Amino acid sequence: MSTTALSRTTAAVSLEAVSKTYGTGPTAVRAVDGVDVDFAPGTWTAVMGPSGSGKSTLLNCAAGLEHxxxxxxxxxxxxxxxxxxxxxxxxxxxxxxxxxQSFNLVSSLSAAQNVELPLRLSGRRPGREQVLQALAAVGLAERADHRPRQLSGGQQQRVAIARAMVTAPEVLFADEPTGALDSTAARGVLDLMRTTVSAGQTIVMVTHDPAAAARADATVFLRDGRIVDRLAGADAATVAARLVSLEG
Structure with missing residues (x-):
């Protein structure tokens, strides 16, 4: 069993001895294997590991996307x-x-309509001002009426972040949020995420990019479905070296 505690404060999200297996019999794959981890409120944690180490499965389990x-x-x-x-x-x-990573914006809706979608789905009637404030927070208020095809990749990802944030969630989960972006757009998205954490948001982010992980407060490393290490405040070179050591 892997045990990692990121803080002694009450956790925003806790996984206790969590396991997830796909398939049955000799072909079964245990993607997450007895993981214990706490993510503290107001912190940004990156999750890294070799391909197939269970990163996305861990994120999906933590977010309730998978049982x-x-x-x-x-x-x-x-x-x-x-x-x-x-x-x-x-x-x-x-x-x-x-x-x-793929933004998942509705192509037929404007940026503003995409942002207000979770509010409408929860039975609320979003005001135009609330939606514009969410877009302004990601620097896109002037693009409110543009559809996704009229936005760059970085702008689409910022709309996706505004949509995720408009309900004021306790935790923001991000799966490779900069994976499809160029370096300039990625930097803008990471800057935005740092701003939200500084305001008290909790973020758990899967990434393959050591530079992105270095922007987080801490990085946890998975191998074979288990957490094997944690680095706090490490630079990109240190994160990259630890990741390489796990891929051997």
Whole structure:
């Protein structure tokens, strides 16, 4: 069992002895293997590891996108381990934000309409000012009426972040948020994420990029579904060296 504690404060998200297996019999793959980890409020944690180490599965389990086979997942004081789809959908509309590498914007909707979508899905009637404030926070208020095809990759990712943040979630999960961006756009997205953390947001981010991980407060490393190390405040070269050591 792997054990990593990122803080002694009450965790924003906790995984307790979590395991997740795909398939059965001799072809079964245990993607996450007995992981214990806490993510403290107001911190930014990067998750890294070799290909197939279980990074995205860990993120999906923590965010309630996948059910675990064993262990518990807690969002603050709420045990979401056995939550049904309706309960998890409600959590994702209110307490959890998720940013995907592929943006997942609705192509037929404007930036503003994409941002207000989770509010509408949760039964709220978003005001124009609230939506514009969310876009202004990511530097895109003037692009509110543009559709995704009229935006650059970096701008689309910032719209996706605004959409994830508009409900004021307790935790923002991000799966390779800069993976499809050039270096300039990636830097802008990472700057934005640092700003949100400075304002109290909790972020858990999967990345393959040591430079992106170095922007986080700490990096946890997975291998074969287990957390094997944690570095706090490490620079990109140190993070890269540790990642290479796990790939051998």
């Amino acid at each position: 675990v086979d064993a262990g518990r997942v807690l969002l603050g004081d709420t045990d979401i381990t056995d939550a049904d789809d309706e309960e998890l959908s409600a959590l994702r509309r209110t307490r959890i934000g998720f940013v995907f």
